[in-house]
Amino acid sequence: MNSNAKQIKYQLMWQRLAAIVEEQAQVLLRTAFSAIVRECSDLSAGVFDTHGQMLAQAVTGAPGHVNTMAESVQHFLSKYPLDEMQPGDVFITNDPWKGTGHLNDFVVVTPCFLHGRPVALFCATSHVMDIGGLGFGPDGTDIHMEGLFIPLLKLFSSGTVNETFMDMLRANTRQPLETVGDTYALAACNDVACERLQEMMSEFELYSLEDLSSYILESSRAAMLDAVRQLPEGSSTYCMTIDGYDQPIDLVATLTVSRDGIMLDYAGTSPISSHGINVPICYATAYSVFGLACAVASEIPNNSGSLSVFTVSAPKGCVLNALPPAPVSTRHVIGQMLPDVVFGCLRQIIPERVPAEGASCVWLLNLRGETQDASRGRYGFTLGFTSNGGTGARSGIDGLSATAFPTNLNGTPVEIAETQAPLIFWRKELREGSGGAGRTRGGLGQVIEVQSTCDKTFEILASFDRIKHPPRGRDGGGNGAAGFIGLSSGRLLAGKGGQEIPAGERLMIHTPGGGGIGDPKRRLPAHVAIDLADGLLTEEQARNLYGSEPVALA
Incomplete structure (x- = not known):
């Protein structure tokens, strides 16, 4: 042959x-x-x-x-x-x-x-x-x-x-x-x-499969190395501050490009938390190399060969290299922020390929409570309702609204959720004006309202971020809207931790929007008009964010 x-x-x-x-x-x-x-x-x-x-x-x-x-x-x-x-x-x-x-x-x-x-x-x-x-x-x-x-x-x-x-x-x-x-x-x-x-x-x-394995791994590694070698050699550093549990957390990365691959080091990152938001190094590595692969060569298949070009390290005992027996239950909250940190480093090398910061971590509503019916009697329920915020703007196109990234989980359909638990979702819609303004704007977050259908309290095991530190825009673009969690009575809830929702109250969730890129004054008036027509902006927001009267679509 x-x-x-x-x-x-x-x-x-x-x-x-x-x-x-x-x-x-x-x-x-x-x-x-x-x-x-x-x-x-x-x-x-x-x-x-x-x-x-x-x-x-x-x-x-x-x-x-x-x-x-x-x-x-x-x-x-x-x-x-x-x-x-x-x-x-x-x-x-x-x-x-x-x-x-x-x-x-x-x-x-x-x-x-x-x-x-x-x-x-x-x-x-x-x-x-x-x-x-x-x-x-x-x-x-x-x-x-x-x-x-x-x-x-x-x-x-x-x-x-x-x-x-x-x-x-x-x-x-x-x-x-x-x-x-x-x-x-x-x-x-x-x-x-x-x-x-x-x-x-x-x-x-x-x-x-030995010969096929060698072919797959060697060709994938060679292709990824070739893509890395198209980048300028050198180092860049980026820092992103997020909410943390009871105090802010700094995620600090130094990225080094050489002919042998890309090294990413998280020295300078905050120490571990006393609560379950810590990240084992395996998970920190997983999302770091995913971010690198997306920006450097997204078309190359993901396998051990292509992944071998990337090296990730973090000091033991920092929040990205938590050691046993550290609590790590909601490690996704911080771990899914890491592609944004990677993109912040790469922005200094290949700015046209990376987006502004986005909502990043999935907003997973972990809801728990008790109810009863004639056939089952009294029983407990646990529901994981997946929702997402907006992604950051890209150089030539707006961010995606209510879209999971860097995870790619689908949003839970309301119809499915309401069959799994005694809850009713009153609202699940895009959040007007939540995308960061810019020449290209960030994607929009969502507004979600949920209430118990019976005369009982239920509980949310909250694990949300980007509430105190929203996604940042870049190059003059605006920040995305901060996340929010509260009750219909007006009481604010904490972004993390178990909390009860009293009977008759509605839980109110606003997921974050993505950051924008570039001066909002440079956004094409036709694009502002399309956002208005699609209900993504109000006329007041259009004036305040983009500085001109709305333009009607022809």
Whole structure:
């Protein structure tokens, strides 16, 4: 076979791997019990070679899961050597430092066998809404308060489920049906992926993935290195201040570009918090390299080869490298800010490729309470309602409104949420004028109002940011609107921590808008007119923000 034909064959097989892991993710999406997985795609799926190197990931899924998963498989192989695994074995953990950064994500790994030999591993992760403890919020002061900690262990041995583990799991969650169901869904999606890989290898007459793995990893690394070498060499530093739990937190990064790759160091970042907003280094790395890949070469596939070009470090004991037993339940609040910090560094090198600051972290409404009905009697509920703010403006185009970035979770449909819990959503709409003004404006946030449908209080386990420190505009662009949480009575609520919503009161949520880029006076009048026509601005806001009378559309 000549070299061109061989390369075409490798490319075809690479695309098949991508299709297999996408089916793996879709199986998980369609069999999961929890709405945050089914409706919001809070999951990831991928295939790994026998050395634990990620070859392909599903498009469906969150970057924080995907890029932590790239390290997780190595941890499993360290404890369970591949030559000791058997067909039908399945492994599980939610160790924050060997998984995705907090206890509410399960990581499940399954070895794939062909003709009795292990040829690959499949890994899948998904969020579970309740794993015991204080619940999914930042109030814990160590990891032991945050729920059931699952070390790396066997979920199945040669096809037989670990019933002792399952009993422990049921006894340590407020939602045993959903949590156990999601665990089986994770194992099932890996099984389907194993079947598809076996079919592919038989079709291409493969007995090993070693040669294909080398091709994928080497070509991906070479492509990413080539993209990095197009950048000017040197260092840049950026600092972003966010709300924190009880005091502001500084996220400080120094980015260094060389011919060997990009190094990112978080020296100077604030120390760990006493509450559960801290970030294990695996999660900090995951979102940092995601930001780098987006800006440097977004078209290059994400795998262990392309990721190897980036190096991330942070001082031990800082908020981005929290060590056990630090509380880390809502690590996403800070971790999802890191692409904005990365973009702040890259703005000094490639400003045309990076946006202004955005809402960044997802605004996840963790709602909990009790109700009763004739068939079930009195029972508790836990709902994770995903909402998003606006992204920052880009150099040539406005930011996206009510859009998840850097995570890519879908917003929870109101119709689904109202079937899951005794709640009614009175409003869920775009927040007028919340995008930072500029030549290109930031995306808009949302206004959400929710109330209990019964005569009972309910609780929010708040984990929001950008309330005291809104997303910043750049190059003369305005800041995005700050976030807000309060009650219809006018009482303000804290951005973080468990708080009760009295019966009859409405919970009011305003998610942040994204920052703008450039002088607002340079925004095209026609674009202001379109915003007015679309209800994104009021006439008063148009005058105040853009300094001229609104222009009517022709």
